[in-house]
Amino acid sequence: MYVWHISFFYDDQSWDDYWAEKLASGVRDREPFDTLTDAEFEAEYRGIWTEQSTPPCLYAVDPAAGKTRTDLPLTYRDYTMDACDGSTLYGEQMIAPYSSQASAGKIGPTPACRIDLATGQAETFALEPTEHYLAGFDGALLTRRYVTDAPLPTDAEQYAAAIQSATVKIDRLDPRTGARTSLTERPYSDADYEKNGCFIGVYNGKAYFEEREIIPGSGFRRTVLTAVDAAGRAETVWDPWPQAEWVLGDDGGRYIWLYRDNYNTSYAARALLDTETGQITPVTQALQTGSGAVSLRGKAHDGRWLVVIGADSVGRTTAYGLIDADQFAAGSTDWQPVTMWQG
Numbered sequence: 001m002y003v004w005h006i007s008f009f010y011d012d013q014s015w016d017d018y019w020a021e022k023l024a025s026g027v028r029d030r031e032p033f034d035t036l037t038d039a040e041f042e043a044e045y046r047g048i049w050t051e052q053s054t055p056p057c058l059y060a061v062d063p064a065a066g067k068t069r070t071d072l073p074l075t076y077r078d079y080t081m082d083a084c085d086g087s088t089l090y091g092e093q094m095i096a097p098y099s100s101q102a103s104a105g106k107i108g109p110t111p112a113c114r115i116d117l118a119t120g121q122a123e124t125f126a127l128e129p130t131e132h133y134l135a136g137f138d139g140a141l142l143t144r145r146y147v148t149d150a151p152l153p154t155d156a157e158q159y160a161a162a163i164q165s166a167t168v169k170i171d172r173l174d175p176r177t178g179a180r181t182s183l184t185e186r187p188y189s190d191a192d193y194e195k196n197g198c199f200i201g202v203y204n205g206k207a208y209f210e211e212r213e214i215i216p217g218s219g220f221r222r223t224v225l226t227a228v229d230a231a232g233r234a235e236t237v238w239d240p241w242p243q244a245e246w247v248l249g250d251d252g253g254r255y256i257w258l259y260r261d262n263y264n265t266s267y268a269a270r271a272l273l274d275t276e277t278g279q280i281t282p283v284t285q286a287l288q289t290g291s292g293a294v295s296l297r298g299k300a301h302d303g304r305w306l307v308v309i310g311a312d313s314v315g316r317t318t319a320y321g322l323i324d325a326d327q328f329a330a331g332s333t334d335w336q337p338v339t340m341w342q343g
Helices: 015-025 039-055 074-078 156-165 325-329
Strands: 002-005 057-062 066-071 079-084 089-092 109-116 122-130 133-138 140-147 167-174 179-187 198-204 206-214 220-228 232-236 246-252 255-262 269-274 280-284 295-300 303-313 317-323 337-338
Touching: 015 039, 015 325, 074 133, 089 133, 122 156, 133 198, 133 206, 133 246, 140 179, 140 198, 179 220, 198 246, 206 337, 246 295, 269 325, 303 325, 317 325
Parallel strands: 079 133
Antiparallel strands: 002 057, 057 066, 079 089, 089 109, 109 122, 133 140, 140 167, 167 179, 198 206, 206 220, 220 232, 246 255, 255 269, 269 280, 295 303, 303 317, 317 337
């Protein structure tokens, strides 16, 4: 397991200087700190100081090899880590271009970085102008970039107008070699609120995209679902969309969990989509305690699903179970209960 640590605020003060500053600020006498004991008050701020004084770092937890921590230069605070190809963590710099707009002077190559998960080695590189990561894909990265007939202007207002006629290019990019494979392209659309070509996610080795029709004054409706593999072969999964409220949710390997549009993903499972056959199977297994349907929480190392099988009156999870995916899709409730931690 890997944990990326980054602090939005960074403070290089010593603890003594930081603590003296907080004591002198008078915050001790204000809510909610005025109700804390001296020990609780100090513990609160020691935790904040520890968080803010820790540099960017990558933690690795291996049951066999133990725990390691790799510290990185402070410049890595400027990157958001938002994609992984299984062996490398990738980040993009915060200074734009953002996914839907740009500020003056910020049209240009997107600064990016990669961190090797095995060694902790880090290095920086540059993406194409307007390019950014969508997800890890086929041992590399799925990226989005805009292609236009003329260079995009740096003025934000002019940029917003020019981008309306752009083509959204979706590529498979291997940053190690620079190899790029064009997978699909889609017209820029105001119905795509993330400006990512209506990308939904990667499921079972394929990238999924929606097509949307704008409804004047009330958003959009989903119309077509398309899947694209690593060779750029596209297939239509749904046309038309089977139920307006369904959205693609958790990745269950062969199966995609379908949820309600205004969903809480833990308790609003509606059906499973079999990515190999296209069959849709309603989720009929109900929680043993609480209300709602059983839902996916994760996958175990042996491929079984970790599912939520119980909740309390306010929706907090109280019980989990492990079950084979195909068994669950067949309607089984023969899951292995997971003992909850009592610490």
